[in-house]
Amino acid sequence: MATVSRFRGSLYALAKWFVLLVVFFSLSCHATTIDDLLSSGRLTIHTNVNHQGIVSVKQPITLRIEVATDRWFSKGSRVGAFTMHDVVIPPVSELAINGSRKIQGQTWVTQTREILLYPMKAGRYQIPSLGVEVSVNSAEGVVEGRVMTSPVTFEVQLPEPLQGIEEFIVSPEASLEIEGMFDIDALYRVGGAVTQVITISAADTPAMMLPELPFSEIPGVSVYHKPSEVLSRSSRGDQLGIRRETRVYIFEEVGEFQLPQQIHYWWDTDDQVLKTLVVPPQKWMVERKAFSWKSLTTDLNWADYGKAIAGLGVILALLWQLFRHRQLLVSQFLMLSHYRERQLKKHFIQAVQQQDYKAACQWLYEFYRLPSDESDTLRSVFSTDKEQSVILEQLFSSAFSAEILGSSPATISLSEAKQLLHRSLPKSLDETGLSAGIRLN
Template sequence: MTMNFKELSRLICSALLAIISFMATASAEEIALTLVELQQADKLRIKIWIKPQENIIAGQQIDLQIEIATDSWFRGGTRIAPVEIEDAIVLQRETFAVNSTRFEDNKNWTVQLWTLVIYPQRSGIFEIPAISLKLSVADENNQPIIGGIDTELFSFSATIPEQMLDKSDWIATSRFHVDDSFNKSLDGLKPGDTVTRTISMSADNLPAMMLPGVNVDTTAGIATYPRPPRLEDKVNRGEYLAERSQEITYVFERQGEYQFPAQIYYWWNLQSQLMETIELKAYAFNIGGITTIDNSNTPTPLLTDQSMLGELIPLLKYTAMALLIAGIAGIAWRVAHKFRKGSANAEASQPSQPSDATLRKRLNKAVGQNDFETAIGILYLWLDNYGGEGFKGSIREQLTEINRADLSLAFGKIMRSIYKPEQSDCVDLKLFSTQFINELKRMDKLPVLTHLRAELKLN
């Protein structure tokens, strides 16, 4: 059969397409195997190890090093797949590799060194799975060879020192520092006052999220408002620094003796291989009230003691009555003079009690300036001085006694708006104050509050 020209052309085109398709498939298979072949031919080296390699303590930082070396050069970026290890925290804190070159085995090598960090959270054996790497290196013709390759499996073990077995929330590091400070003195505090305590800590070669938490104690008579901690991680040439800072605001609601207990933090020193402790000292302080002069302890003049006079009369019966009367009068005058002087000094030393009008004026001024923290303090001071015997010294406790859940919720929102603004809701301080005063009046807890209600212009 004779084939015409058109049929021949179609046959030749089909054959060419088949050959091109076959060559493309073969080339793709060859590229997929290229990185493995390069590794087998010792043109690509993948190495993995950890630092330190022994005496690893649970919680300490372990550097997982991945070295990629080619006898040509890298044509593109390297990507490391996420690594998951059971009961361990794994972070890639460095975004770039350390690049270098070296001469080894009679060849020049271009090297990338990547570092991941591992924080084992228990004792025992840990298995590091094969880690997938995406590479791009140059072939002999300077063409990019792109593909994936895996690291070898790896394992290590960690232990918990015997001294730390019964401790909780401890860390392992080469340096740990904790301190605290207050925004004002703890002396001379009174109900309604606030104090903010800041506890700061830092450690080397740890993430900030692993630093221990702060113990926030709750004490009757003190409202406690801890703010969320501020965490910060810093990296400087491979050295990691973790910092944690937290503020706790205390509102003193009633008089009494109080104490912030000592706080103890445990840590394992990786340099000395010993357990160490850091202690924040305890603070004892008094929340005082307005003191009044008590005349019940007025000294009794010496000559009112009739028993002494009874003893003196027999001894002086031979003395002239004129001298006796003069002597007694002189002594009485001296004693009376000293007593009057001492009483005047005692009265002068007592703190003056602020008047009702003065406190109301200060309260209105604070509210007008949107200084609600000061306003709450003045309200406490007013209640402490003019609240009567029924006021328990704590707004929260008073609200609990009168069983007004709505007012308790409103007061909680008000205090959060002052001391935890990041969690605050919109609150109406004027509405709360009016309702609280009316409720106390109804319960006959605070009859004199009617004078204050008209002055509360809280907005």
């Protein structure tokens, strides 16, 4: 009997292990995969181009990829990056659009990915098959895998009004704003500067696709171009591209100057009409800065000068003659005593010490004034001395760096500033020292 009992126990143990093995292999053979969910109709994927009507070159179209299941997603779907020839594709958003709908009375959940495409040329395009990573909570647990989309084709046309135009904006709404327009009635001075900011904005257009404003060389005017600001903003699915160009115009010479008209073409996708954004032509006048006796004669003691005249004891007629010619006498006195040069040096050094480098440039300009028939500049005055030329360029950079680049100016040492005063004054300087001056550059 004991032998029979042991035999029965062994049979029971073998039967239990056999059942476990059968269950294990059965589950292994029937494990659910993404392909199983697709083939059984419990997971679907649909791809389409969400655009109606004619697609124009540079007009955005939206590729919609929708994944749906009768269960629910354990995490968001992901679409791998891809490229297309002659198509600009901004980075794909990590956010999916979650939703649900009824299919034959059963609730299905959906995840939709939207990818913007900007075709740059006319023609027929085909979006390749794309891999989409999905994760579904099925009855057997979490099932993950890759689902492939079907290729999608679309046509792009170039509207006839845009034929022959290289640069243009395609948008339902675009605008152009200008800050710092030149005024023909304003009085600009040599050494002065004007900052102009031009901003182009366009809806449904990434900022990188907005055209760069053309640059025109202007003899007699230095133009410093601040790096372009390229901004793309998105709010509730609406995209706005912004391009901002900042330029500083520094006046070097006397005369009349102008900027030509600039025309930027814009294809209005709502009205299907070619429109323009215009920067109007601009003119302005630049004059030489008037000579300031007030700043140069601050230290002159007119009381002592009057006593000196009274001490002469001349007759009233002589006093009257002296009074009539007082400007000439003062000019001669200033010239013989080098008063003007000493005062200009003093103002220049004070401006450098106060880090007012724009004023320092102007005083240096006054110090090296040349006759009106010369066309030399400050750079030409120091062209033979490399060290002084380097210091001069540092002074220019410090004078305009804050206005151009928005940064703090570099400092110029007092010893460096004094080196700029060690050049010989031009021999052609006239007796009054009031001739037209050197240009600030």
